[in-house]
Amino acid sequence: MALTIAGAGLAAAAAAETIVVRSSGPSMKAYPPGKALADSSMIVLKPNDQVVILDSRGTRTLKGPGSFSPVISRSQPTDLRATFADVSGRRARPGAVRGVTPAVTSAARSPNIWFVDIGRSSTACVTDPTRVTLWRPDRSADATVTVSGANGATATVKWATGESQQAWPATLPVSQGAEYRLSWAGAPEPTTLKFAVLGPNPTGLEGMASALIKNGCDAQLDLLIETVAIPDAAATAG
Structure with missing residues (x-):
């Protein structure tokens, strides 16, 4: 099932344009x-510039100074080890990530872009608000997480040692703009989650990245950038 999703998504995105997904440095306003x-x-790009671009093949990190083409030469190898399905499929698939320096500081990485990381305050993009999965990076011990809504309603989610995923509590509905506070013993501070409901799974890497950028879902964008990174050989200046 996951491979079928990957093939359809990548084929649909083959003719799509290249987009900027992250930038820093003197030229960041231009990109x-x-x-x-x-x-x-x-x-x-000027000295100290860094721009990450994405197309249907994956992401590339461009570092200034220099001039770069958005188009990857067909002679350049691409990293097909991590595919669209690795981050977009409903079935979690463990794997390493490479390439872009991540904004996420956790040692562990979510195996699915639609899982909601309880360890990071963020806006979480979801495609189906009735099937939200919570994910924790540390599964070394039992944990009980208290989820609190703006109206005072609460629910608890329990993990046993070794478990990393649990369903979002059905008593606290997920909707566009809904905000919740998560707390548990040992957490340095509570996590705040705000939800953005996208509807059906966006098509292709470009569609997914654009939706995440538009809705401010930075944690998921970080994961997408890392997982589909292309080797540095494809990002040399022209």
Whole structure:
């Protein structure tokens, strides 16, 4: 099932444009996240610039100074080890990540882009608000998490040692803009989660990245960028 999803998503995205997914440095205003790049354009970077771009093959990190084409040469190898299905499929698939320096500091990485990381305050994008999965990076011990809503309603979610995933409590509905506070023993501080409901799973890497950027789902965008990173050989200046 996951491979079928991958093939359909990548095929549909084959003709899509390249977009900026992350930028920093002196030129960051010229290359904001979500900016579309024409194949004929050149990305001109100054010293200390870093821009991450994404197309149907994956993500590349470009570092200034230099001028870069958004198009990957067909002679350049691409990293097919981590596919669209690794991060978009409903079935979790463990694996290493590589490439872009992550904003996430946890040693563990979620195996599925739609799992909601309880260890990071963020806006969480979901495609089906009735089937939200919570994920914890540390599964070394039992844990009981208290989930509190803005209206004072609460629910608890329990993990046994070795478990990393649990369903979101059905008594606390997930909807567009809904915000919840999660706390548990040993946590340095409570986690705040705000939900953005996307509807059906976005098509292709570009569609997924654009949806995550638009809704401010930074933790999931970080995971997407890392998982589909292309080797550095494909990001040399022209």
